[in-house]
Amino acid sequence: MDVYEAVASRRAVRGFTDESFPREVLQRVLAAAAWSPSGSNLQPWHIYVVTGAPLTQLKKLAVERVAAGDPWDEREFEMYPPALKSPYGERRSAFGKERYSALGIAREDWEARQRAAIANWDCFGAPAALFCYIDRDLGLPQWADVGMYLQTVMLLLRAEGLHSCPQMAWSQVRKTVADILSPPDELILFCGMSIGHEDVAVGYTRTRRAPLDETVTHFRRRLQAATSLPPG
Numbered sequence: 001m002d003v004y005e006a007v008a009s010r011r012a013v014r015g016f017t018d019e020s021f022p023r024e025v026l027q028r029v030l031a032a033a034a035w036s037p038s039g040s041n042l043q044p045w046h047i048y049v050v051t052g053a054p055l056t057q058l059k060k061l062a063v064e065r066v067a068a069g070d071p072w073d074e075r076e077f078e079m080y081p082p083a084l085k086s087p088y089g090e091r092r093s094a095f096g097k098e099r100y101s102a103l104g105i106a107r108e109d110w111e112a113r114q115r116a117a118i119a120n121w122d123c124f125g126a127p128a129a130l131f132c133y134i135d136r137d138l139g140l141p142q143w144a145d146v147g148m149y150l151q152t153v154m155l156l157l158r159a160e161g162l163h164s165c166p167q168m169a170w171s172q173v174r175k176t177v178a179d180i181l182s183p184p185d186e187l188i189l190f191c192g193m194s195i196g197h198e199d200v201a202v203g204y205t206r207t208r209r210a211p212l213d214e215t216v217t218h219f220r221r222r223l224q225a226a227t228s229l230p231p232g
């Protein structure tokens with residue numbers, strides 16, 4: 001699989017089969033992903049891989065907790081600004097609309113949406129997950145490094161025929177995750193990532209992207225356009 005194919009076929013998969021895969025596959029992916037870039041080669045990612053009985057236990061505790069309506073753990077970072085300005089607010093609404101309509105859930109059916117959201121803490125049925133932490137003393141550039149690392153992991157998983165779903169939802173129950181993983185206090189849970197084989201019976205709508213000229217500026221071309229204006 002070439003890189004373009006890996007990029008195009010990666011998506012947030014929200015339905016996995018319970019088919020397991022050899023430990024060495026994940027080992028290979030993580031060994032290769034360690035070559036991700038980071039400012040001054042800090043390599044600020046701390047990854048916990050969870051499978052088998054500990055993952056079953058974690059899913060059970062988290063799903064029970066969320067289903068019981070327990071409040072979220074107090075946040076260690078804001079997932080989004082409280083009021084998302086344009087165009088981000090519109091993009092977020094469009095995403096929610098597409099996601100729930102693919103599942104046949106009406107926008108106003110809050111209960112069905114909650115039920116679908118709970119699948120997050122069952123790792124959407126995946127047999128493996130990783131949890132990505134970052135040291136609380138590090139700053140925004142190091143969080144960006146972690147993002148690059150996670151994308152590298154997700155692309156390498158595609159090369160292995162596996163799919164993934166990155167999930168900040170896990171940070172909402174970070175204490176339950178910590179009960180199982182016992183990370184040192186200096187680490188913040190950024191996100192989890194479910195990993196496995198896609199369950200092709202689960203419907204989805206492929207997310208779209210903003211037109212390229214909304215996110216990419218070709219400064220040279222703009223300059224040329226400006227200089228080609230008639231004088232006066």
Ligand SMILES: Cc1cc2nc3c(=O)[nH]c(=O)nc-3n(C[C@H](O)[C@H](O)[C@H](O)COP(=O)(O)O)c2cc1C
Pocket residue numbers: 010011012013014095120165166167168169170191207
């Ligand atoms: C850092 C990060 C956190 C995310 N958290 C969640 C999550 O908690 N639950 C979920 O279902 N999807 C989550 N996603 C997936 C996004 O919704 C998804 O990447 C986005 O809608 C684009 O769709 P695509 O990945 O299928 O192309 C997350 C993605 C990223 C990068």
